[in-house]
Amino acid sequence: MSQNLRRWFVLSGAVVVLAAVLVAIQGDAPTPSASPRGAARSGAQKNVPLTEVRLHRLHSAPPELEDVARNPFRFAERAAPAAPTRTVSSPSPRVAPPVVVPSGPPPVPAIPLRYIGLLDAPTQAGRVAVLSDGKGNVFYGREGDTIEGRYRVIEVTPVATELSHLDGRGRQTIRLSGQ
Known part of the structure; x- marks a missing residue:
């Protein structure tokens, strides 16, 4: 039975290979068209007149372009160029601009601290403001305390704290930023 099965597979394989070869041969050969459409095409190709090829136009120089006056x-509209006039005039003396002198003292520098939190303990007296200088340093202070040796805490509220410089100038309110 194995002999019959083997013969069956060999015969089936030979039929498949033969079919593939026939399809490949027919795909390569041009098919003659007996349809009227194919006959019309071949007849139309025979009667096509040849057009004149003008190669001399390829070697001629292109026409010169005009000067474009359009500016998008x-x-x-484009203004007409002014006629050049030559006038002889004596050079005018140069006047130096007036020097601006600042009036009053220089402005007080801003306090570079941020109000980032509030510590409010009911058992403790007063609220504690938590301030940061943006460089990783954190400062704590109650009303009246000195922060960083330069600033005094005037008032601490849940939404803002008020600071001033130690010499009393430059009072500034800093709102709670949370960062």
Whole structure:
């Protein structure tokens, strides 16, 4: 039975290979068209007149372009160029601009601290403001305390704290930023 099965597989394989070869041969050969459409095409190709090839036009120089007067970035019409006039004039003396002198003392520098939190303990007296200088340093202070040796805490509220410089100038309110 194995002999019959083997013969059956060999015969089936030979039929498949033969079919593949026939399909490949027919795919390569041009098929003659007996349809009227194919006959019309071949007849139309025989009667096509040849057009004249003008190679001399390829070697001629292109025409010169005109000067473009259009500017898409301007909305007004182009102004006529002014006639050059030569006038002889004596050079005018240069006047130095007036020197601006600042009036009053220089402005007080801003306090570079941020109000980032509030510590409010009911058993403790007063609220404690938590301030940061943005460089990783954190400062704590109650009303009246000195922070960083330069600033005094005037008032601490849940939404803002008020600071001033130690010498009393430059009072500044810093709102709670949470960062």
